[in-house]
Amino acid sequence: MTPQQPHDAASPLLTLEEVSVDLPTSRGNLRAVDRVNLSVAAGRTLGIVGESGSGKTMLSRAIAQLLPRKARLSGHVLFNGQDLTRLSSESLRLLRGRSIAFVFQDPMTSLNPVLTVGMQIAETLQEHLGLEARAAMRRAVELIASVGIPNPEQRCQQYPHQFSGGMRQRAAIAIALSCEPKLLIADEPTTALDVTVQAQILHLLAHEQRQRGMAMILITHDLAVVAGRTNDAAVMYAGRIVERAPTRVLFKHMRMPYTQALIAAIPKLDSPPHTPLLAIPGLPPDPTHPLPGCAFAPRCAYVRDQCRHHTPPLVPADHSHEFACWHPIASHVRATP
Amino acid sequence: MTSRGSQAEAHGPSHPLLRVENLVVEYASSTQTVRAVSDVSLAIARGETFSLVGESGCGKSTLARAIMQLTKATSGRVLFDSLDLTALNASALRRVRQRLQIIFQDPIASLNPRRRIADIVAEPLLIAGVRDRASRESRTRTLLQAVGLDPNLAASRFPNELSGGQCQRVCIARALVVNPELLVCDEPVSSLDVSIRAQIINLLESMKAAYRLTLLFIAHDLAVVKAVSDRVAVMYLGKLCEVAPTEQLFRSPAHPYTALLLDAIPRPDPDAAVPATIPVGEPPSPIAPPSGCRFRTRCPRAQTLCAAQIPPLREIAPRQFAACHFPLAGTT
Numbered sequence: 001m002t003p004q005q006p007h008d009a010a011s012p013l014l015t016l017e018e019v020s021v022d023l024p025t026s027r028g029n030l031r032a033v034d035r036v037n038l039s040v041a042a043g044r045t046l047g048i049v050g051e052s053g054s055g056k057t058m059l060s061r062a063i064a065q066l067l068p069r070k071a072r073l074s075g076h077v078l079f080n081g082q083d084l085t086r087l088s089s090e091s092l093r094l095l096r097g098r099s100i101a102f103v104f105q106d107p108m109t110s111l112n113p114v115l116t117v118g119m120q121i122a123e124t125l126q127e128h129l130g131l132e133a134r135a136a137m138r139r140a141v142e143l144i145a146s147v148g149i150p151n152p153e154q155r156c157q158q159y160p161h162q163f164s165g166g167m168r169q170r171a172a173i174a175i176a177l178s179c180e181p182k183l184l185i186a187d188e189p190t191t192a193l194d195v196t197v198q199a200q201i202l203h204l205l206a207h208e209q210r211q212r213g214m215a216m217i218l219i220t221h222d223l224a225v226v227a228g229r230t231n232d233a234a235v236m237y238a239g240r241i242v243e244r245a246p247t248r249v250l251f252k253h254m255r256m257p258y259t260q261a262l263i264a265a266i267p268k269l270d271s272p273p274h275t276p277l278l279a280i281p282g283l284p285p286d287p288t289h290p291l292p293g294c295a296f297a298p299r300c301a302y303v304r305d306q307c308r309h310h311t312p313p314l315v316p317a318d319h320s321h322e323f324a325c326w327h328p329i330a331s332h333v334r335a336t337p
Numbered sequence: 338m339t340s341r342g343s344q345a346e347a348h349g350p351s352h353p354l355l356r357v358e359n360l361v362v363e364y365a366s367s368t369q370t371v372r373a374v375s376d377v378s379l380a381i382a383r384g385e386t387f388s389l390v391g392e393s394g395c396g397k398s399t400l401a402r403a404i405m406q407l408t409k410a411t412s413g414r415v416l417f418d419s420l421d422l423t424a425l426n427a428s429a430l431r432r433v434r435q436r437l438q439i440i441f442q443d444p445i446a447s448l449n450p451r452r453r454i455a456d457i458v459a460e461p462l463l464i465a466g467v468r469d470r471a472s473r474e475s476r477t478r479t480l481l482q483a484v485g486l487d488p489n490l491a492a493s494r495f496p497n498e499l500s501g502g503q504c505q506r507v508c509i510a511r512a513l514v515v516n517p518e519l520l521v522c523d524e525p526v527s528s529l530d531v532s533i534r535a536q537i538i539n540l541l542e543s544m545k546a547a548y549r550l551t552l553l554f555i556a557h558d559l560a561v562v563k564a565v566s567d568r569v570a571v572m573y574l575g576k577l578c579e580v581a582p583t584e585q586l587f588r589s590p591a592h593p594y595t596a597l598l599l600d601a602i603p604r605p606d607p608d609a610a611v612p613a614t615i616p617v618g619e620p621p622s623p624i625a626p627p628s629g630c631r632f633r634t635r636c637p638r639a640q641t642l643c644a645a646q647i648p649p650l651r652e653i654a655p656r657q658f659a660a661c662h663f664p665l666a667g668t669t
Contacts, residue, residue, distance in 0.1 A: 051530035051531065051532060052530055164619050165393075165619075166619050167619070194392035194393055194557065194619075194620075195392070195557065195558075195559070195598060195601045195602060196392065196597060196598065196601045196616040196619070197392075197616075197619055198601070198603070199600075199601040199603070199612060199615055199616055200615055200616065202603070203611075203615045206611075221530065221531065222531075222603070223531070223605045224602070224603035224604055224605040225603050227603065227604065227605050227606055227607045227609070228603050228604065228607065228609065228611045229603075229611075247607050248607040248608070251605070251606065251607045252607070261532070262531060262532060263605060265531050265532050265534070265535040266531060266535075266560065266605050267535070267538070267558075267560040267561050267563065267564040268560065268605075269559070269560050269563055269587065269602065269604070271563070271564070272584065273563060273564065273565065273566055273567065273583045273584065274542065274564070274565070275564065276539055276542065277535035277538055277539055277564065278535065279532065279535035279536040279538075279539055280532035280535070280536075281536075283500055283502065283503075283533075284530075284532075299532075
């Protein structure tokens with residue numbers, strides 16, 4: 001194991017430095033994540049938004065070193081001063097679940113179908129916190145109650161299939177929170193849920209994040225979820241972060257045309273029926289055949305010659321806002337064209 | 338006609354293209370019966386886009402399938418241009434099917450992976466008895482072009498060579514190739530990314546105008562529903578709780594469930610307030626729905642009457658119908 005670097009209290013909890021993920025496929029190398037730099041501080045929520053194939057899930061897996069076996073990771077993932085890319089698998093195992101916890105889109109990914117929900121939480125507590133069996137079970141009941149599941153004692157003795165979708169996600173959240181993680185990564189946590197249940201789960205996650213002063217990364221394809229529930233937001237396209245800013249700045253003063261187009265494409269509740277939507281033409285690029293230049297260029301309304309030949313770097317607009325575009329939208333332009 | 342049948346006329350147009358009367362769909366297992374659609378009546382005018390919204394398990398897809406005769410109704414009638422589809426035999430049904438088509442949520446799964454796009458789109462023409470190969474081919478090319486695919490590139494491809502959005506375009510072309518009057522769209526954009534979703538919604542709107550279609554649109558995303566609909570029906574546990582013109586329903590919902598749904602939608606605006614009231618609970622199991630009003634177990638306005646009596650769908654405001662003993666409209 002590498003010697004631990006001293007942890008500076010002012011530094012962010014998590015810092016990604018030039019993180020790339022390459023996947024060998026039958027059609028050639030696929031660069032799923034391309035030189036991502038990011039940081040998240042304790043007590044903050046970062047939203048990562050992107051369409052399918054943009055690399056947002058692969059990026060979240062890269063943070064916890066949970067990539068597919070064939071994937072190649074480069075760059076550094078600094079968590080609490082430690083470079084996770086250099087940790088042994090045993091040290092990583094102790095870290096995951098304890099300091100970094102996950103909530104996935106499908107709660108059955110993290111729930112064991114043949115164990116009662118109470119047993120699963122108790123098992124985590126015994127493994128990571130060394131609680132003895134009875135104390136662990138008592139704590140499991142408290143956790144199940146704290147995530148808003150009625151009749152917690154009875155519920156702890158039931159199996160996941162006896163829970164509804166929303167209740168399963170609550171149970172998965174209870175397991176994720178059981179060891180008081182410093183970082184919670186929620187990957188599309190409400191995508192499979194109905195709108196009324198989605199509101200409940202987002203509310204629960206926000207409440208727990210504030211209460212515990214955790215850092216949270218909320219990964220979603222839904223800009224509306226990012227808008228209401230995050231401090232900062234990063235937009236991914238074709239494996240890269242193309243814009244990152246405090247959430248309000250991103251929605252009101254975006255500089256990257258893709259961000260603008262994505263927000264404009266959402267149907268608006270205050271538009272009258274049959275208002276044509278501002279669709280983005282074309283398709284996302286094929287990740288096994290990266291284009292020279294900006295990946296969004298073929299679909300961009302503001303494209304110029306330079307964009308097709310040279311990849312724009314992610315540059316800071318100010319200390320908290322960065323974007324990757326040669327011809328950004330003027331900073332005074334409002335969200336909806 | 339029963340008195341409840343005349344109620345169906347009351348909340349719809351007088352000469353509808355499609356009329357559903359007291360439709361019931363039950364699924365039976367060896368031990369229990371689930372009433373997925375429970376006594377639903379509605380009517381859709383020619384040229385109208387009528388949307389059904391509701392959460393998973395509310396019966397909206399079952400209702401669509403029962404209208405299309407893909408699922409057999411337990412009782413009730415489906416009148417398409419005055420023809421009772423539930424009473425037709427197989428060959429009569431096949432003839433009328435050309436006039437009503439359906440597209441589904443998962444466009445890739447809806448296409449046979451072993452057939453070329455041109456053959457997939459041309460198949461309804463074969464079923465409709467168009468014998469002449471040249472006219473099938475020319476009609477297929479016209480439709481591929483109309484949905485925004487280049488016939489020269491797309492025709493010989495297989496579905497796995499196309500993206501999800503392109504497959505949905507193929508599904509739309511296949512549905513429209515026989516010139517239907519009614520197009521049922523069951524969650525047509527739910528599996529698509531935001532940037533592609535807008536393309537497909539715009540395409541459906543332009544196809545509706547070009548082919549003078551009537552649309553029955555099923556979705557759980559209220560913002561999408563607002564964008565395409567003339568009238569909206571909200572379903573909960575197999576029953577309609579509200580039917581109203583789109584603007585009216587979104588501006589002043591009458592049923593507390595409609596209000597709850599509207600409140601729960603996350604807004605793509607960081608300045609929009611996060612909803613102060615968080616909806617409670619989840620829809621109960623349709624195997625044992627609550628007595629009286631099915632929404633009462635989650636309703637902030639529920640009173641003892643709601644457990645005792647099923648509220649009928651009644652007119653609360655002009656053209657706005659709600660099944661609620663204590664509706665919201667008019668009280669605020």
